[in-house]
Amino acid sequence: MNILDKIVAHKKREVDRDKRETTYIELEESEYFHRETYSFRDFLLAEDRTGIIAEFKRKSPSKGIINDEALVKEVTKQYADAGASALSVLTDRNFFGGRKLDLKRARRANTIPVLRKDFMIDEYQIVEAKALGADIILLIAAILTPAEIKNLAALAKSLELNVLLEVHNLEELERSIDTNLDAIGVNNRNLADFTVSVQNSYDLVEHIPSEFLKISESAISDTQTIKDLKKVGFQGFLIGENFMKQADPGKAMQEFVKGL
DSSP: OOHHHHHHHHHHHHHHHHHHHSOHHHHHTSTTTTSOOOOHHHHHHOTTSOOEEEEEOSEETTTEESOSSOOHHHHHHHHHHTTOSEEEEEOOHHHHOOOHHHHHHHHHHOSSOEEEESOOOSHHHHHHHHHHTOSEEEEEGGGSOHHHHHHHHHHHHHTTOEEEEEESSHHHHHHHOOTTOOEEEEESBOTTTOOBOTHHHHHHGGGSOTTSEEEEESOOOSHHHHHHHHHTTOOEEEEOHHHHTSSSHHHHHHHHHTTO
16 A cells, blocks of 8 residues: 555545544534635635645655644734735644644634645535635545546535645546536645656646646745746645745745745
C-alpha cells in the first residue's frame, strides 16, 4: 500500500465512527448548516484579491511536522487580510494534524471562502463540511470513481457548496469532468510518492475546459511561478507549506504578495 491507500483505508474507518457519533440530523442542526456560502469564483477572480488559496497545515506524511505552533484563527485572518482569495484548512487529523474545529475557527474569523481540505469518500463528509462552515469541498480524482465524483459533486451543489476537483494526470482529468464542478485543480504533488513538479500544471492546463476555474496546487514557492502560471491560464494558486514552514505564516504571505 502506498501512503494514499493507507489514508483512504483509515478514512473509511474514521467516517464509519463519525456516523455513529453524530447523526445527519445533528449535522443539519448545526450553527453553519443553513448559512449562505460564499462564491469561490467571485472571490478568486476579484481584482482586490491575489488568487491565492492560502492553506493552514500542521504536518504532512512526507514532511512530518511543518508548524505545530501556529494558531488557525490568527493565521487565517492574516492570510485573508493579505489578500487571500480563499482559505484551505486541513481537517484530516491522523496524517496531517488537522481538526474539524480548525475549520470552524477559520470560518468564525473570516469572511472569505473556506475549503475543507480532506479525503472525501462519503456523502456524510459533504454534509459535515457544510455543517462545519465550509464553502468549498475537495474531490480527489485519484481516490474516486467517475460515478462517485458525480454523486458527491451533485450533493455538494444541492447544499450550495463549491466543488474543486483535484487531478494529477490527463487520464484522471478526462474521466472525472462533471457539470457540477466549479474548479479543477492540478496537483503538482504526486500523492502516491509525494514528488513535486510545477510542470504538471503546464502539461494539463490546455486540457481543462474553459468553463472551470483553473487552479495550480502545491510546489509554488515564488511569485514568478504565479506570474508564469497566470500567463497560461491559471486563476488560482494553492499555497500552504511555503507559508506554514515559517514561524509567522501570515507575515510570510504578506511579504510574498508584495512581489505579485
